[in-house]
Amino acid sequence: MKCIFCNCTDSRVVDSRPTEDGAIRRRRECERCGRRFTTYEKIETLPLLVIKKDRRREPFDADKIRRGLVKACEKRPVAIADIEALVNEIEMAMLNSMDQEVTTTRIGEMAMDGLRKLDEVSYIRFASVHRQFKDIQTFMRELSQLLAESSSGKEQESKR
Numbered sequence: 001m002k003c004i005f006c007n008c009t010d011s012r013v014v015d016s017r018p019t020e021d022g023a024i025r026r027r028r029e030c031e032r033c034g035r036r037f038t039t040y041e042k043i044e045t046l047p048l049l050v051i052k053k054d055r056r057r058e059p060f061d062a063d064k065i066r067r068g069l070v071k072a073c074e075k076r077p078v079a080i081a082d083i084e085a086l087v088n089e090i091e092m093a094m095l096n097s098m099d100q101e102v103t104t105t106r107i108g109e110m111a112m113d114g115l116r117k118l119d120e121v122s123y124i125r126f127a128s129v130h131r132q133f134k135d136i137q138t139f140m141r142e143l144s145q146l147l148a149e150s151s152s153g154k155e156q157e158s159k160r
Contacts, residue, residue, distance in 0.1 A: 010032065011030050013026050013028055071125075073122040078119050083118075090114070111126060124142065124143065
């Protein structure tokens with residue numbers, strides 16, 4: 001770290017402590033002039049942007065996913081802890097993907113995959129909004145696919 005008084009690049013840390021905003025405050029002493037100065041270190045994160053269906057971009061907000069999942073699970077036997085775990089799983093997948101931009105379609109598909117495992121009715125509710133079913137045939141195709149997956153899963157269980 002360069003001394004602000006003499007421009008020497010050799011300094012030692014005298015004191016370190018975290019700040020309220022998540023940074024680290026370091027009190028330093030210059031090796032050449034002996035004067036002290038303070039530096040702040042803060043982790044730099046890249047913002048994750050969500051590409052909406054109309055091509056607008058906005059910052060990723062896990063609360064939006066949480067609200068959508070809670071609405072889909074309304075009056076269903078799904079624990080809030082399960083919803084929270086699904087939101088955290090989606091958020092971690094987005095942050096770990098190293099992509100700076102993600103589509104709402106990808107987020108929605110991840111949410112539907114998680115809901116399918118938690119509660120099929122909640123899954124259908126969420127899918128009907130996310131996929132914007134235009135008519136009853138589209139809705140019935142989704143239900144038929146869900147029923148086919150459900151019955152094939154039960155057949156495999158009975159063979160065990």
